[in-house]
Amino acid sequence: MNYLKFVVALLVGLLSHASWAQNTSRVLVFKDGETFERMVSGEIDLSFFDHLKVIDNGVEKSFDPTEIDGFSFENGRYFLSKQLRGTEKRAFFQILVEGEKSLGVLRSSYYLILGDEAILLKVDSKGTSSMVSRELKKKSYLGVLHYAMDDCSPELVDQINTVNLSYPSLEKLFIAYHTCKGLDYQLHGSTIPYFKLGVSAAIGYGFLNPTMGPLKFTDQTTSPNFEVLLDLTFQKIIPRSKVQLGMSYLSLSDTWSYADNEFNPGDERNYYEEEFDMRIIKLPLILNYNIIHQEQQSVYLGAGITYSLIKxxxxxxxxxxxxxxPYQENTVITRPRDPILLESRNTVGFLGKLGYRRKLNSAWIYSEFQFDKFNNLGYTVFPFDAINKYSMTMNSLKIGVSF
Known part of the structure; x- marks a missing residue:
């Protein structure tokens, strides 16, 4: 209980500290053909902006898409206010390719930008190849792209037929169109990589709670654990998210025991006990999302699946x-039985975590609270009994560094 109170108090403190910290990034704001520079109030690496909050002469101001034409950050991310086709609503679109026909993104959806209008590129049918009918094409993003870009070469028409709704594929198509037509275009944030590769290493201490049907375990098991992960950040489109893939290691010692009935004087029973060591190599695949993301610090949530190799x-x-x-007090007569041992097996599990990290020079120092569930690490089979699965949960605190 004291351990859980400590974890809750630590995380509340980190969340409070991060939420009150201010970001000092600059932003260029475009309005009525003029450009002015302001300081950002809040976070810059959002996937989308309903409002842009800035500091103007020490006062916080908020702009919605009807009040300004757009804005851009120092890292090259560029947003313009456009009207959604078929509605009166305006929104800030991140512009990836700007030209006569521009490519924008809003809330993970891609849009064709024609002048002041944004047209959603979506899939309304399964027909996405050159063999589908004209009617089906008109109902999908292919129909929109054909309508907008069919006025070029046959090669570009073939490229439209094979394009998919991913940034690399769409970017190549928009570049090919402007090149074919001899039109100028601009790649915004071209210096921002699609993905940013990093590495993390951490050491932690875990509190393990094993279960195995009716079997009894001694006390709560504890174990240090070590972790090395590759970090893949979606730098260009969703900079608040990253995927982690790697390996962690932990080892534990424990003892289980089982008796098939009570043991009063005159009673007989079968009794089994085993002391064992277990080593676990865990291979996790994790998706992290920064719920608070600032230049010098962030608070994030993570969830993932694991595959564990058990020895x-x-x-x-x-x-x-x-x-x-019953005749002699404290006298137990014993006879050996065939041994019954815990049989281990590799298994799939899942994890969730909450973390805080802070930048220190070129590295990030982080701490995490993580919950792991190991579904089926092994089993035992007793005479006339069902299979008893050995499972385990682990609550751990970790500290680490990432580059």
């Missing part, structure tokens, strides 16, 4: 029939 070694075991003599 178990038996240290000692007791497998015997026992008789509690």
């Amino acid at each position: 178990k070694e038996s240290v000692s075991e007791v497998s015997q029939w026992e008789y509690n003599s």
